[in-house]
Amino acid sequence: MTLVRNAEMQRLQAFVDARKRSIEAAEDRYDVQAAVTELRELAAPLHSPDRFPSSWKNLYLEYFYRDVAAFLLHFVAVHLEICFTQQDRDQGFDVLFDREVVPSSRAIGALASKLSATNTRTAATNRTTEEDAGASITQCVRLLEKIVTTGGVQDIVTEMLIQEQQSISNGQSVIGYQVLISQLSSLPDLVYNRRQRDTPAVFLPRRYFPMLCDALFRGLSEQEFPVGQSRTFRVFADKLVRIGQAQVLVQSWLRSITTSSLTMHSTLFQSLPESCHEQILLHLSREKTPSTLTAQQALSLSKYRLLAQIPPELCASKQLQYVVAHKLLLRKSIDDFFFWRVLVDVMVQYGGHPCQSPLAAVFDVVLTRWSQSDFAVNTEYTVNAAVCFFLRYSLQKLSKDGGESFMQQDWITKLCKGVQDHMGHSIERVRALGMRVGESLSHIIASEQPLDFGLKDEDPVEIYGCPVLPEELEKGIANLNLDAQEESLEQSTSGTSGDKEKRRRRKNSKKRLNKPFTLDPDELVLSDEDEANASDSDAESESSFDSADSDSDLSLEAYDLEDDEEDLTAKRPLYLKDLITSLLADDDREKTEVALNEAESLIRRQPRDLKDKAHEVVRALLRLEDKYNTPQFVSLRSQALATACTLAPTQTLPYLTSQALEREQLLQSRIDVLQAMTSAAQELSERGGYQHPKTPKTLLNEQVQSDLKTRTMQSLKTRRWGYRRDPLAGPKRNAFAPYALQFFSPLLFGYVDYVRKHSATPEKARSEVEQTFLAHLLHALASFVECAGHAPQTIAMAKCLLEFAWSERSSTNAEVRRQVLFSLSRVLLVVPPTLLRQEVGEALAEVAPWLRQVQNHDPDAGCREAAQLLSSFAPVPTASLSLM
Template sequence: MWNCTGIGMADIKLSVRQLVRESQNVLASSRDSSELCRALEDILPLLPGKKASVKDAPDMPQGEAVEEFGACHYVRFLEFLVGQFSLDWCGRFAADERQRLLDVFFLDGIHHHAFLVLCSTVKHSSPSFKQNKCLSLLEDFLLRGRMSDLIWAQCCVLSDLTDSGSQSTKHRILWEQLLTAIVTLPDRIANKVQGKCSACFFPKQYFTSLAKDLLVVLHKVHNQLKASKDCSLLFVSQLMGRICLNGHADTTFTFLLPHFVKLTAVDFLWSRVCSRVIVGTPERCLESVLDCLLKKIPWYGIMSRLLGDALLSNKKLLFLLTNKFLLLRCYNQELVPQNIIGYLADSPNRRHLVVKSLKTLLDVWGDSSAVKHTSYDQHAYLTKTILICLGHLNQQEKTQHKSVLMQKLLSGMHCHLNSPLVKVRRLGMITAEALTKTLETEGPKLSFEYVKDEESRLLLLLLVPPDDPGMDQITKDVVEMSLGEEETREEATSNQTEQEDATGQQSTPDDDLDSDDDLEPFDMSEDVKTSQVKTPVYIRDCIEGLHAKENRELTETSLKVAEKLVRSKPDYLQEVCVELMQVLLHLEDVFEIDDFTVLRHSAMVAATVQCPIQASQYWTAEFYDRNYNIRQRLDMLQVLAAAAQELSQPLEETTPSSGLQKPCRPLTRASPNPSEEAEHWRDIVQKRIKSKTRRFAKGRSTPAPTPVANRFAPVAGRFFFPLLKSFDSKMNTMDMIGDDFLLLGRMLFTLGIVVHAAQHAPICRQMAVSLLELVWVLRYHTEVFVRQALMFAVSMVILSVPSHLLVSDLQDEMLECKLWLEDIVGKDPNVECRGLAAQTLMVLGSVVQKELSAESR
């Protein structure tokens, strides 16, 4: 028993140490349950929060002894108790004794020490009773709300904070341990028990419970500040940042954000608390926090309540909201840029950042290098952000910055209109129309012709700032998110069924409804359109008809019949094929003939297939001639590619093989022949016998395929090498190395198709080597379209050249291509290029692996 009189601090320390040591000796050696209970009861008065819970030590110096026990002995005593956990030792206590004398040391002591001891034990223990007991204590720790007490205790640590508000050296290590243990607890437990744990340790349930504990702590902080008492939110901010950095921001803010919205709407002090929590997160975590908030906040006005003017004093926050989230990131949701720009424009102190961001966005948007090397999604995101900025400009800002904005627009329009992508050109047109309409409200407006679809409509809607959805809408969304998945699915299914029934009832026609018009229309389905022009029967007549520029019917009829006449293979086709291709190449659709492009292309392909030598010489020579436009050169490439593919396909056999198939007989005859009837009867019997006979070995049951000559092999080189030789030639009407990169890309695609069509020809290897040399020369081309064409060419080489040649003769070239493709996967700014490079690497690896496996066998 303790004697309070005349006891100094040194004696108290000695007495506490002696009591703890004696109790540990009893707990470690005794097998009597009553002795064990008495040993724990002697220590229990020293436990913080249990000062008056034991009547056996009324004269104990509670204050100094409890402080001494908590500072010097509590952690070691918990570690000692954990070391004693076993089925035999814990079985000596009754259930109520375990809760009253044993569990209380972990649940009602110093919470952060107890939590760290339990987490450390679970981490370093193997599956056993000790591990299960610690998991059970951790579960009780969470369910009884001890986590909120732990966090609140850290908020009350003010004496150990420096003048700048950061934690001192004394608490830096402790806080780091706590933050790591709290955030990684579900992962650590899952790794230890392999999923056989309580549901409260599942990530979603755990972090939802942790969000509730954080809200409880914030309410306590609010009450403390309201009572004019000091409090710190540093630990809460760091914990929030670590949670978001570890990927659990969505779960946490799904619970917290609706409460933040409601609380900040009525109390300015709550806005200060929320702002301090969010902005006070570490710099490395701030991006993860803001990323989730920007996606979840339904209206930019809430951003103003949560952040205030913290943007002006926090450089990291300023950089993220005005630079990284607008220029370097890409979001599919329009809500993100709307929240950012709306937040900047919502206060007079921040409005200057809207104009500054708009100028920066226009500089990046109009940069020619950015237009070429960024993906379409990224560029569309920049366009959306620019339109949102325009919607927030007031009249004074429009007048003051009109000339600068118009100058930036004009410099950017040139890059967009020169882009080979239709979507990029349309983005430039929409932006130009919107900017001139915003800045020139009364003057003439720009107007472009582009396809009006859902995307363009949504872009124009961004010019109008969104309205406040109101508290009811936010509350409604929260309720919907809290519904179970099965209930939501059942409601959606029932609603869909009701809508389908209603639609079916509305769309059911009335059978008894009579028409006001009793006249029946004539059947004109079999009517044939008559023409006064005679259809050409010879190719020369067809060429003359194509020359008839003033006779629509003759030109249309000649064009429709051109392919048929060419494929009929007349004897004089080789004499007129070049003239026919020349007429078709220069033919223009002045009469707006239906399917003009398809008919013209088909006729040119047919002529190339029937006369491959003359046609290939003509196309490859004319491709590098001066007197053609881009469209005509693209037509030449398309014809060469289509003809090569058709020539590489075998012709269909129309004559049946003798002795393998007999002609079919009619089932009835006017005068049957007895010999034929007998033969027919024998065939039927023979088929039945064959179907009932089981053979263990037999020859070929189906006829062997008839070998057919490869039509493309003799002329493959004529399609390939003349087209390849002058790719770097520069002339006034074509510069493929320069501005006409579209032609270069199409030529690479054509060369790849030609190589693939010649895969069974002996010349294929030589063509592949030449094509790989060209790829190596152009591998660092700045245009995305050219790089994609280069990867297509490499893939065609891999698929066309025999695999044994790839690993032997072309081993060096394939290794260089592999390194180049890996460099594209890791460094190319375009998403599609990276994907194509990865696919090409997979094809190369599959072919090489298959060949190596075949050699090993």
């Protein structure tokens, strides 16, 4: 048999070589018609196999097709194709790539390999070679476009599925999946890198990948599925997720749910590689759904019907449980509660008792994290709300037997701890989450008298977790399918005109981005030199596929490597984005502490993106809590805040002011903000602790010789010997002056609005917390007036401060009265007496008597001492102020 096969191959080789020589001879004679005739004869074993031995077509495709295709694209496309008529081109050139004659997988493989191997960058002097390469590329792209638009991709998918079914029935494995799927996935990048702006529309990613995914699911729905897994879908899904097309895969999957059986979708979920679970579930959760649907209508949508087909065996996988708990629920902001409801319903079905199901394992992991003290403080509200809904809905499923098995677990203690932490939070909506979980827990441990906190908002469990009967769900699916058919009919009638309009707009568009795609690094390309070894490589890939465990991505051999654990040591952040990430790393103590120690020095280096990142840096610093008892935590954070405010005041002041006047913020955090703003103002104006010391002039450091003569001659010189005569320092601009009003006005008038908004009655006494904050506010405002110096806006700021402070002179809090006196002293310090009389007026009855009264009768020693100092200030007795 081998001898017969070798003889046939030799005859076929001679036939192909003779036709090639005839075509080359016809081109030398400029005989186009003779060349076309020889081309038809060269393709005759494919389109007319009856004229030749029965084995010739298979041998031709297996051993000679790539060589013939390379000859056509390298020689015929360059020298003869331009002279062909359309009929000659179809019968002599395109027939070798016709899907009716040659399998699309072989045609696309040959064209893609030739397109990758063709080099368009040649020397400037070799212009002919460059033009020849351009002609070959043009024909490759034209033929690829023709194959894809006529259904070649669908043919390849169907061919792969049929081959998979045959390999399963015969006990053989499928070879070449990775190479072929890699070529299909890289076609848009490959074509764009060769044609740039002339890329056909069919190869644009937004059109090509939906077509590829639709062909995949169309082929899957037409095949009979095995009980286990689909290797074709597994390889496709792995490739599409790795190149960033997971969303397209999910959308195509949702479109196919109405045209295929539910068993197929369960098999496809089972076929997914473990590395794809996170992306598939994430993009599935982000699919848009109407927000006004009832539970019955929502659960009838394709999104949730597909999610409900996750097989119980997959739910039992530790990898999927880890993805659901750590990658999605505790990290991603997914506010689709129907998504979490369907996941809970799917995970609770596996096993006998609910407390032994995969849901119990995920519930335990999520509850352990939710009950930690820092969860309520450091977690985004959207994530926290999703976790609370998951816990509450899971409580209903896990306690269906009356809570007996639930009581045996250690979950109640964790739930109580988490409820306590959430109810002690400063933000009301976070406290409401803890109350909701407490109400659900009370239905288990005290079902006779459950808790009711009287929350006004609608309960998410009642909206998204209400029971839906299977009969109602089937009815909703039927109504949904009917509506979908009506919409498809409407779209089909208007689709033609809409497509024409889109084509016209796209054709007239002149603003196209010339951004080249990147070649797929996983693509395997066969060059002309490798074609002779194609059969050997196929055999090797077959043997490797047989020996590898294709159903597992973790079947690689492990190596013992020494690790000095240097990579575990936290590194100093070098950029602001690294600093922000490290400050937000709640669970990494070392990383957070290193970032806090480095924050001030990194900000003082003034990176280029400081103006853009300053707001995020300040927000991260204020969000930071001293849960690890970090040494010098308060001073390090205050210095970093003040530095950020100093170097980027315009970007940080609005946020700092809003946080200082935020009622639900902790008092210490509000005081820290005021102190940071004060420090920033003093540094900009070089006052306070940031004032440069003015030391006296010092003697020069020259060494004086010890002999008598030298000492005598130096003593006879002027008494000014040894002093450096520095020139007078030039005037220096106050850097705080341009920002004085940005510091002062929003804080003062914002506090006035704050008092008006939150005070029920004007006569009601302030709380101790508000009195303390008011004292720090007065101190900050007075410091701003002092730092403004002699700026034009200083007079207006001083008048506003004086009026505001004078209204608080009768406060019952000693700290507030001290700051009133301090504010008065700052006004008298920066405003000249004459100008103060002009601005305030001649009403002279209030300040001096009040100072004497405070000096003699105030119960606070600090106030009496301050009033005594102010009474000795010259302008006060002579320029009393009427501020009532």
